[in-house]
Amino acid sequence: MPSIPPYNYQPNPYVGLSAQEVIDLRKQYINPVVATYYQRPIMIVEGSMQYVFDEKGKRYLDAFAGIATISVGHCHPYVVKAIQEQSAKLQHSTTLYLHPTIAEYSKMLVELMPDDLSMVYFVNSGSEANELAMLMARVYTENFDIITLRNGYHGMSGNTMGLTSQSIWKYHIPHNFGIHHALNADVYRGPWKRHENNVADRYADEVKNIIQYATSGKIAGFIAESIQGVGGIIVYPEGYLKKVCDYVREADGLFIADEVQTGFCRTGKAFWGFELQDIKPDIVTLAKGIGNGVPLAAVVTTPKIAQAFTQKTHFNTFAGNPVSCAAGKAVLETIEREDIQKNCCEVGDYLIGCLNDLQEKHESIGDVRGSGLMIGVDLVKNRKTREPDFELASQVHELSKDLGLLIGKGGLNRNVLRIKPPLCISKADADFIVEVLNFALNSCKES
Ligand SMILES: Cc1ncc(COP(=O)(O)O)c(C=O)c1O
Numbered sequence: 001m002p003s004i005p006p007y008n009y010q011p012n013p014y015v016g017l018s019a020q021e022v023i024d025l026r027k028q029y030i031n032p033v034v035a036t037y038y039q040r041p042i043m044i045v046e047g048s049m050q051y052v053f054d055e056k057g058k059r060y061l062d063a064f065a066g067i068a069t070i071s072v073g074h075c076h077p078y079v080v081k082a083i084q085e086q087s088a089k090l091q092h093s094t095t096l097y098l099h100p101t102i103a104e105y106s107k108m109l110v111e112l113m114p115d116d117l118s119m120v121y122f123v124n125s126g127s128e129a130n131e132l133a134m135l136m137a138r139v140y141t142e143n144f145d146i147i148t149l150r151n152g153y154h155g156m157s158g159n160t161m162g163l164t165s166q167s168i169w170k171y172h173i174p175h176n177f178g179i180h181h182a183l184n185a186d187v188y189r190g191p192w193k194r195h196e197n198n199v200a201d202r203y204a205d206e207v208k209n210i211i212q213y214a215t216s217g218k219i220a221g222f223i224a225e226s227i228q229g230v231g232g233i234i235v236y237p238e239g240y241l242k243k244v245c246d247y248v249r250e251a252d253g254l255f256i257a258d259e260v261q262t263g264f265c266r267t268g269k270a271f272w273g274f275e276l277q278d279i280k281p282d283i284v285t286l287a288k289g290i291g292n293g294v295p296l297a298a299v300v301t302t303p304k305i306a307q308a309f310t311q312k313t314h315f316n317t318f319a320g321n322p323v324s325c326a327a328g329k330a331v332l333e334t335i336e337r338e339d340i341q342k343n344c345c346e347v348g349d350y351l352i353g354c355l356n357d358l359q360e361k362h363e364s365i366g367d368v369r370g371s372g373l374m375i376g377v378d379l380v381k382n383r384k385t386r387e388p389d390f391e392l393a394s395q396v397h398e399l400s401k402d403l404g405l406l407i408g409k410g411g412l413n414r415n416v417l418r419i420k421p422p423l424c425i426s427k428a429d430a431d432f433i434v435e436v437l438n439f440a441l442n443s444c445k446e447s
Contacts, residue, residue, distance in 0.1 A: 002435035004051075004061055004404045005428040011046045011053040019043040019055060038401055047074025050425045052406070060401070061421070061429055064408040068229060068261045068374070068420040071289035072334040076424075079292050082330035086323045095320050102320035105329040110300065112271055112332070114280045119306035121299045122320040126260035126287030127155025129297040130223065133283045134159055136301060137221035137254045140308040145215040147207060147222045147248070150184040151412060153230035154223065154258055163223060166231065166412050180214045182207045184228075185236040188367050188378065189386055194237070203236070204243035211251045219253035221283070226273025229261035232411025233376025233418060235369050241277035254305070257281035260297075261374065264289040265335060266423065268345035268372020276371060289423075294327040335423075344423040348372035351419070351430040358434055362441045364392055373425070376410065377417040377437065388415035395444035396437065405436040 017025070022043060026034070042060075046053040052062045052074060062074065072079065086101070093099055106120040123129050134146055146163070148154070154163035162175040185203035187194040192202045211219060222244060228234035245255050262273025263286050270276050272284070282305060287297035295318075318324070335341065352368060352375060359365040366380030379396070381387040393415040400407055408418035419433060 002403055002405075002432055002439050004059060004432055005426065007048075007051055007059065009048045009051070011048075011057050011059075014045050014055040014057070016045070016055070038398055042401065049073035049076065050422045050429055058404070060404050060406050061425075061432055062406045063419050063421040063425075063429075063433055064406050065420050065422045066293060067288070067408065068266065069288040069293055070422045071264050071266070071292050072331055072338070072340055073422045073424040074293070076292060076330075076334055078334050078337075079327055079330040082326045083294065083323055086326035090322050092318070092321055092323075094317065099320070099322050099325075101322050101325040101329060105325045105332075108329060108332050109286075109298065113284065113300055116302045117281070117284060117300050119301050119303055121301075121306075121314075121316075122325070123297045123299065123316055124295045124318050124324075125155070125297050126258075126285065127157040127160045128316075129260070129285035129287055129299050130154045130160045130163065130256075130258060131157050132299045133223065133256045133285050133301075134163075134221070136283060136299065136305055136309050137256060139311070140305045141218075141220045141252055141254060143216075143218045143220040143252060144178045145180060145219040146178060147180045147182055147210050147215075147219060147253075149224050149228070150181045151186065151231040151234060152181075152184075152223075152225055152228055152258075154225075154260075168412075169230075178220075180210045182210045184231075184234065185240050186234050187237050188234075188369070200237040200240040201243060204240055204247065207244045208247045211247060215251070217251060219248065219251045221254040221256050222248040223256035223258055225258045225260070226262040226276065227267065227371060227374055229374065229418070229420070230410050232378065232416035233370045233374060235371065236277065239277070241274065241279050245279050245281075254282035255279065256283040256285065258285050260285060260287040261289075261420070264331070264423075265341035265344050266372055266374050266420070268341065268348040271341060273371075290331065291324060291327045292331045294324050296321075296324040296328050338424070340423045343425075344372045347425055347427055347430055348375070350427050351375060351433065354430060354434040355437075358438055358441075361438065364389060364441060370419075373419070373421055373423055375419040377419070378411070379415050379417065388413035390415045392441075392444055393417060396440040399440040399443060400436050403436045403439065405433060407433075 154160045162179040183206040257274040283301045355368045367378040379389040410418045
């Protein structure tokens with residue numbers, strides 16, 4: 001049986017409601033659309049770095065990080081201290097008054113961006129950030145159409161649901177007006193595969209086709225995740241976004257990089273996911289890992305675009321909240337102090353290598369892909385047909401949890417195991433992930 005690496009930490013004795021009592025209260029009072037993972041849901045009551053504990057004190061390796069949100073580690077002491085100190089002094093004021101942290105933090109954030117991306121607007125969630133980015137692009141360009149990719153996930157608010165393009169996340173309301181979905185640059189299941197010639201150009205031409213056939217020829221912008229997360233860790237072919245960027249700019253549009261999952265060095269080789277594709281966006285949206293679990297998000301753009309947005313008053317109550325900004329600042333400081341990017345890169349490469357080896361042993365692993373600690377393991381019924389194996393993915397997902405490993409599921413068919421741990425995991429944790437998956441794949445019936 002795989003055993004979780006040793007960790008010197010004793011969780012506090014838990015004295016609250018039982019899991020069953022929580023289930024009962026949720027059933028009675030929480031909208032049933034709020035779903036849980038697992039046939040037997042677990043209750044997480046404490047966390048420390050890459051590990052979480054349930055109410056009985058069982059420790060799990062959190063290889064999903066609350067959906068790629070815990071960046072530097074659960075309850076990282078430095079971040080906790082910053083939050084506690086700020087909470088004790090001032091929890092809220094609004095940007096109508098001055099506060100030092102928002103100013104200091106904006107400067108730190110901008111210093112990590114390419115040159116001209118120097119204006120920040122804070123919000124509370126990734127959906128809000130993308131909503132705002134769309135609005136900014138429309139206001140600045142005075143064009144309306146936005147192009148995005150099939151299989152993407154950009155949020156659940158009115159307009160971002162329009163961007164999001166997997167049917168399970170879309171309600172039957174009009175939300176796609178002025179939004180066009182180009183063929184996804186998926187080199188595993190799309191029409192052009194990874195090793196074919198000119199694959200990046202062929203997919204990029206699909207964006208050009210949409211501009212030419214579905215719009216006036218002028219667009220407000222294009223938005224894409226730098227690597228698709230919810231969609232099952234889809235890594236575009238090299239040079240793809242650069243070519244798309246050219247087409248978008250020829251049509252007077254802005255390039256919006258959704259860095260909600262790929263930001264803050266999760267992809268290991270770069271601090272921002274868009275750097276992997278060697279592009280410079282006009283607008284960047286940030287959330288999730290930015291606050292290591294604190295509700296914080298941001299839109300970063302150029303002074304020119306930001307200026308155009310001043311033609312009306314725009315306001316957000318919690319924008320730049322001092323506690324959230326203190327957390328965000330502590331996250332950046334921790335990334336630097338602990339050289340988190342180096343760890344993410346090294347452990348990520350190591351883990352991808354081990355998962356490639358695992359693929360040799362299991363016919364059901366059709367593909368292993370990703371960058372840094374954003375990794376997908378695509379389970380298939382047949383390697384040739386690449387037919388997704390949703391049932392196997394569900395079984396492996398459930399059994400992994402019983403073995404002490406939390407992972408996610410993604411892709412249109414929910415057949416991709418998503419591995420996105422806190423960026424502080426060790427090689428011993430990576431070994432544990434691989435041992436659990438090996439054990440689970442052997443135990444579950446491979447179709
Ligand atoms: C790439 C991406 N963009 C936007 C969002 C929406 O963020 P939020 O859930 O904070 O609104 C998500 C959420 O999973 C995401 O993965």
